[in-house]
Amino acid sequence: xLQRIRAIVQQLKSLFWTGLERLTAFLLPLLARILGEKKYxxxxxxxxxxxFFLLTKWRxxxxxxxxxxxxxxxxxxxxxxxxxxxxxxxxxVLIYLFVIETNIFWLTGEMPGVDELQNPKLSQAxxxxxxxxxxxxxxxxxxxxxxxxxxxxxxxxxxxxxxxxDARFYEHTGIDFQAWAGVAVGLVKGGDRGGGSTIxxxxxxxxxxxxxxxxxxxxxxxxxxxxxxxxxxxxxxWVTAIKLERFYTKxxxxxxxxxxxxxxxxxxxxxxxxxxxxxxxxxxxxxxxxAILVGLQKATTTYxxxxxxxxxxxxxxxxxxxxxxxxxxxxxxxxKKNSYDSLAKMPIELHTxxxxxxxxxxxxxxxxxxxxxxxxxxxxxxxxxxxxDGLKIYTTIDSRMQIHAEQAxxxxxxxxxxxxxxxxxxxNPWVDEHGKEIPGFIDTVAKRTEYxxxxxxxxxxxxxxxxxxxxxxxxxxWVYSRSTLGEEQMTMSAYDSIQYYKKFLQSGMMTLxxxxxxIKAWVGGLDFKYFKYDHVKQSKRQPGSTFKPxxxxxxxxxxxxxxxxxxxxxxxxxxxxxxxxxxxxWRPSNADGTFSYxxxxxxxxxxxxxxxxxxxxxxxxxxxTVMYYAQKMGIKSPLKAVPSIGLGSxxxxxxxxxxxxSAFVNEGIHVEPMIVQEIKxxxxxxxxxxxxxxxxVIKKESAQLVRxxxxxxxxxxxxxxxxxxNEGEVxxxxxxxxxxxxxxxxxxxxxHSDGWFIGMTHNLISGVWVGGDDxxxxxxxxxxxEGSKTALPIYKRFMIKVVNDPLLxxxxxxxxxxxxxxxxxxxxxxxxxYSTLPDxxxxxxxxxxSLNSLLGSPTESPDTNxxxxx
Numbered sequence: 081x082l083q084r085i086r087a088i089v090q091q092l093k094s095l096f097w098t099g100l101e102r103l104t105a106f107l108l109p110l111l112a113r114i115l116g117e118k119k120y121x122x123x124x125x126x127x128x129x130x131x132f133f134l135l136t137k138w139r140x141x142x143x144x145x146x147x148x149x150x151x152x153x154x155x156x157x158x159x160x161x162x163x164x165x166x167x168x169x170x171x172x173v174l175i176y177l178f179v180i181e182t183n184i185f186w187l188t189g190e191m192p193g194v195d196e197l198q199n200p201k202l203s204q205a206x207x208x209x210x211x212x213x214x215x216x217x218x219x220x221x222x223x224x225x226x227x228x229x230x231x232x233x234x235x236x237x238x239x240x241x242x243x244x245x246d247a248r249f250y251e252h253t254g255i256d257f258q259a260w261a262g263v264a265v266g267l268v269k270g271g272d273r274g275g276g277s278t279i280x281x282x283x284x285x286x287x288x289x290x291x292x293x294x295x296x297x298x299x300x301x302x303x304x305x306x307x308x309x310x311x312x313x314x315x316x317x318w319v320t321a322i323k324l325e326r327f328y329t330k331x332x333x334x335x336x337x338x339x340x341x342x343x344x345x346x347x348x349x350x351x352x353x354x355x356x357x358x359x360x361x362x363x364x365x366x367x368x369x370x371a372i373l374v375g376l377q378k379a380t381t382t383y384x385x386x387x388x389x390x391x392x393x394x395x396x397x398x399x400x401x402x403x404x405x406x407x408x409x410x411x412x413x414x415x416k417k418n419s420y421d422s423l424a425k426m427p428i429e430l431h432t433x434x435x436x437x438x439x440x441x442x443x444x445x446x447x448x449x450x451x452x453x454x455x456x457x458x459x460x461x462x463x464x465x466x467x468x469d470g471l472k473i474y475t476t477i478d479s480r481m482q483i484h485a486e487q488a489x490x491x492x493x494x495x496x497x498x499x500x501x502x503x504x505x506x507x508n509p510w511v512d513e514h515g516k517e518i519p520g521f522i523d524t525v526a527k528r529t530e531y532x533x534x535x536x537x538x539x540x541x542x543x544x545x546x547x548x549x550x551x552x553x554x555x556x557x558w559v560y561s562r563s564t565l566g567e568e569q570m571t572m573s574a575y576d577s578i579q580y581y582k583k584f585l586q587s588g589m590m591t592l593x594x595x596x597x598x599i600k601a602w603v604g605g606l607d608f609k610y611f612k613y614d615h616v617k618q619s620k621r622q623p624g625s626t627f628k629p630x631x632x633x634x635x636x637x638x639x640x641x642x643x644x645x646x647x648x649x650x651x652x653x654x655x656x657x658x659x660x661x662x663x664x665x666w667r668p669s670n671a672d673g674t675f676s677y678x679x680x681x682x683x684x685x686x687x688x689x690x691x692x693x694x695x696x697x698x699x700x701x702x703x704x705t706v707m708y709y710a711q712k713m714g715i716k717s718p719l720k721a722v723p724s725i726g727l728g729s730x731x732x733x734x735x736x737x738x739x740x741x742s743a744f745v746n747e748g749i750h751v752e753p754m755i756v757q758e759i760k761x762x763x764x765x766x767x768x769x770x771x772x773x774x775x776x777v778i779k780k781e782s783a784q785l786v787r788x789x790x791x792x793x794x795x796x797x798x799x800x801x802x803x804x805x806n807e808g809e810v811x812x813x814x815x816x817x818x819x820x821x822x823x824x825x826x827x828x829x830x831x832h833s834d835g836w837f838i839g840m841t842h843n844l845i846s847g848v849w850v851g852g853d854d855x856x857x858x859x860x861x862x863x864x865x866e867g868s869k870t871a872l873p874i875y876k877r878f879m880i881k882v883v884n885d886p887l888l889x890x891x892x893x894x895x896x897x898x899x900x901x902x903x904x905x906x907x908x909x910x911x912x913x914y915s916t917l918p919d920x921x922x923x924x925x926x927x928x929x930s931l932n933s934l935l936g937s938p939t940e941s942p943d944t945n946x947x948x949x950x
Contacts, residue, residue, distance in 0.1 A: 114673030151542070180315050187299030188312050192288045197327050200287050202339060202761060203224055204349075204470035206447060211598065211757065217446055219466040223435055224348035226339040226762075228472075230331040232363045236370040237350070238334055239757070243412035244374050244405050246279040250330055254280045254321035277317075279337050284320035286340035331636040338362075343373060344380030345434055345934060352435065357385065358431040367415070368402065368423060375401035385428050399428055413579035417420060444604025444614045449473060449755060457798075470762030476598035476755050480888055484881035485589050485601035489848075490565075492874035493587050493606055496850065497562060500585055503859060509583055510856045518856055522579055528552060531574050532708035560584075560610040567610070571712035581610075586853055588615025589735050589874065590753075591846040594742040597751035597772045600844070601878075615849060620717055620731040624867070625689045626827035626836045626847075627728030627737075629744070629786055632686050632709040635701045636906070638709065644683035644789050645910030650676045653696045655723050666723055668695045671828070671862060681910040687792030689799050689826065691727060700728030713777045714740035714750050728827060737838060738847040744790065744823065745840050748783035749776050781904050788899055790840070790906060799826040799868050800837070808876055810883055811893060826872060832865025833858040837872040841893040848874045 112120040150156065180188050192200075227233070242249045256278050274644040277285075303309045324333060343353035350362045350373065358369050365373070376383050377402065385398040393399050403424045417425075450466055453473070457464045464471065483598040500509070510521040524894045526532050532550060539545040554573045559580060561568040572580065583605065604614035613619060628753050646680045652675055654667040668691045675692060685693035698706055703721040709720060717732045719725060738755045751774040793800040804812055805820060813821050827836035833855040838847040840933030850859055850870040859865030882888050899908055 092447060120637055124783050143526055144627070151286065164249075164472035165268065165773070168667060176315070177319065181314070183190050183300060185301075187301050188316075189303050191316060196288070197320075197323055200336070202287070202349075202470070203468040204472040205464045206469060206473060208473045208475060210475060210477045210479035210598075212479055216475070216477065216479065216482075217443070218435070219446070221467040222342075222348040222856050223346050223352050224339070225351050226349055227335060227351050227362060230335045232361070232780045233335065233338065233350070233366040234281060234363055234370055236367040237338070237362060237365055239412070239414040240367075240370045240374040240405050240577040241279070241334065241338070241381060243408040243414055245282070245377075246277075247408075247412055249279050252278060254278060254323075254325040255318055263403040268343040270714070278321060280321035280324050281317045281332055282315045283324060283333055283337040283340060287336065288316075288320060288563050293923075297453055341377055342380060343376055344384050345386065346436075347434075355433050356435065357430055357432060360429040364654075367406075367409075368426065368428070371402045371405040371409070372398065375405045375643075384431065385430055388428075388741075389430065391853070393427060396428070409690070432556075441923045444616065445477065445599070445602035445607035445755060446899070447614065448602065448604075448617055449475065453754060454761070460768075471767075472764070473491070473756060474760075476593075476596075476600065477602065478600045478888075480885060481591060481601045481882065481891075482603075484885065485591060485846075485878055486879060487602045488874050488878035489589050489603045490606070492877050493585065495873070496870055497585055500859065501562065501583070503864060504583075508579075509852070509858070510854065511860075512856065515860065521856070522575065522582065525582065526575060526578050529574070529578070549574070552668065554673035558605050567607075582612075582852075582854070582857065584852075585850060585857070586611065586613075587848065587850045587868075587871075587874065588680060589739050589846065589848045590734055590739050591844060591878075591880070592742060592753055593843060594745040594751065594845050595839070595843065597739075597754045597774065598757075599753050599755045601846075602755070611647055613853065615734065616708065617733050617735040619849075620733050621849065621855075622730065622829040623728040623732050623737055623836055624829040625691075625694075625728060626825045626838050627710070627732075627865075628686060628689065628694050628726060628827075629741070629825055630713065630715075630788060631694055631698050631706050631726040632682060633713070633782060634705045634777060635682065635697055636711040636785055637778045638701055638705050639702050642682065642909065643906035645907040646695060647679050648682055648685060648686070648693045649679045650690050650692050653692045653699075653701060655695075657723060668692065668724070668727060673867075683908070683910055684796070685791045685794055686789050686825075687796050687798035694726050695723065699723065703928060709778070710740065712750075713743050714752075734847050734849050738845050741838055741840065741845050743777050743844070744783055744787040746774075747780045747843060748778040749774050781906065784899055784904060785908055787823050787840070787896065787907060788820075790825055791820040791896065793824045794822045794827065799866075800824040802837070802838075802868060803872060803876055807880060808823045811876075811879055813895055815891060816895055818896075821893035821895050823896070826867040828862070828866040828868075829853075831858055832860070832862060835865060835867035837874050841879075841891070842896060844874055844882075844891055846878060852873070904932060 089348050111123075115123065121550070178184070181191055184192055202224060203219040203222045204224040207218050207225075208216045210216050243856050246256070248258060252258075268648055297440070299309075300312070302312055317948075328336065329611055338350040340349065341353075342348055342358070343350075345356055347353040347356040352374075353373055354360050354362045354365055354369075357373065358365065360369070372385055374396070375383070381387070383398045383401040385396075388396040388398050399513055406415060406420050406423055410420045453464065453466065456462075463927070508517050510518045512518055532546070535546040535549050551573055554576070556569055557569050557577065559570050559572075559577070560566075562584075570580075586604070586605055588605065589601065589603040590599060591662075592599055602616055604616045604618070605611040635646070636644070650670070652669075653665065654665050657664050657666050670691050680688075680690075680693075682693065682697065685697075702727050703723060706726050707719045707721045709802055710725075715736050717730065717736060719730050722729075735753060740750070742753075743750045752770055754772060756768060756770045761767055792798050794803050795801075800822075801825065802808070811822070813819060822839055822841060824837065826840040827838075828834065833851055835850040836848070838845065848871040859870075863869070880894075883892050
């Protein structure tokens, strides 16, 4: 067999030299043609001279060898063989290292380049900051925040690490050959072989993922061969470790290593681990805590201290592992024996503080930020990974205002939910426009859940089994509580769960600076953990009467050029419309079903939210003009110029509505809502700064007039008067109690399915929406379901919190500037006695559906699968 291998090797050598000769014979004429005869002759001469020089030197070496070496000596041949073996071994090692380093012919996979070694990249969490500098949350796949300064490490931590993982760390240059010898002895003796990997090698493994890269370019051809693959990745770690020792100091290697380690419980890196297990920083770790974290690195599950909480010490493997680390510190001279004896008896004390991607405030806007940044990166041909790149994202959110908004929504919705549950006691709230329960409603919802689909896949021919698991199999689950703060544990089936969640009303709230476009607060729902659907931007619903200001803006700013004192009569209005070739009569009614038949200025009609006048005014100025102004001012959802557009019959988002209202406060200039101000990379380099985008949409005079008209909603007996009642008195400016400091609009859609309120002060616009995820879930009476009863109280709670917060003194409402007759030429002083009227659209679903069908696009609805059992 050996002879056969030698014959094959000899044959391969012969083929190699033959091939080399043929290649030379082919290349030399080609080289002569390229260089020209003169240069080629010079090159040949140089090669000949070099060959002669080397040959001469070689002959001198041979002469010296013959003069000093006794070939007849009995030791001669063994020594020659030894040198040949050693020489070949060195040559083969060099060739092997060359192949490892260069990945020639893609045999061994990629190695980290010089740039990667000098600027290694860690997968680390991206952080979101508020405009006032508060950390709002993180995006992470690996929750890691690296430490940049070695001085921020506890000396106990460094000592425990070196003593346990690499006792000769400060003596070797990346590879510890003495440790290898120990491993070899351990293997021969059959005992514990120990470990030969240095901290530098482990850093190479952690930092460059030498063992986990699975693509062909990362692994190489040989990497798929069992046994050989282990030698290759070990070799990569050896080579990389030596390079790391060249580029970094020992302290820097320690720091990098501690930043890369996985400590379990989604804690990556020593900074997050210190907080997760002991709620402290790495520089404050005591000797026991340091020993626990170092010991944990060996096996994050087996030695996880959280796993043994409440168990006796003899069963606590984390405690035993900690004492092993302490013993190693004694052996290395870092700890005295008597100190070890006292420390080893002490139990483990944890002070856990685990982080989740859903920690902090504003989880709804975190999703919106992620979507926005991914779209921005795509538009700018950039690659970013929010979950690994360690970006610093500076938002427009005010952390204090965000907390106030979340608290206002939470407390306000619990009050509204209690009223809603009492209102529907003994009945299900999903009803048609005639007030009758919709048959099979929950069945329809259940069939859209992933759990139901999985059961159908499991029992394709047995529907009874599917329904059995859906309705009869109950289990304990944590649910969002109806009666207490946060969550509670209940026992229910999947079917019960769907019924439970479908009876919740939902809410959304957003606050905007109308001059900069900065979004100050964003609350997309009750609780992101249980309700993922965002009711600020994702959800789109009929805005009802909150859409009416666009009608009055079109009348005042548009071709009609009307004034707020233009007189109209509250009387029945009807219009013939055509749908699919069939003519129908549309007769909108007021919320209370009656008409006053009184003539009034359109200022009063807007304050009272009178449908008949708004519908007639829409017809006079033109539905297409109303649509034009709504779109011009910021409404981007699909609209169509139909008669009902002025009554808010088309679906829009709260985000759009608040952005569109900015022109009323900002003197006719619309500013696009923005949520991100600046992005920095993990090294603090600014990647992008975002500036406000604004442009004029209506005349300054028109904006002032409409804003003044909207003041009447609060101050002139309009539908928002209750804002300043009772505890709302704190909102009244102390220096001038009767000067209008608020402008607003309420809104309610048919059957009270949607309640809206948008309030404006001199430097803040806030909007609130309240309703069921399904339009069929709503209050039955306007006394409970109007926007002034559902959405306005949440806005009121929010503004009271803002006014009472001394840190937000600049947002305390102050009176709007009075209209100046010398500047505003149109008549605006047309007040008279007022009485409050409801604000509901109060037209039937069938009428609206008939008109909306002209749009020809389906209404967006939330994902009903979000509450399905896991």
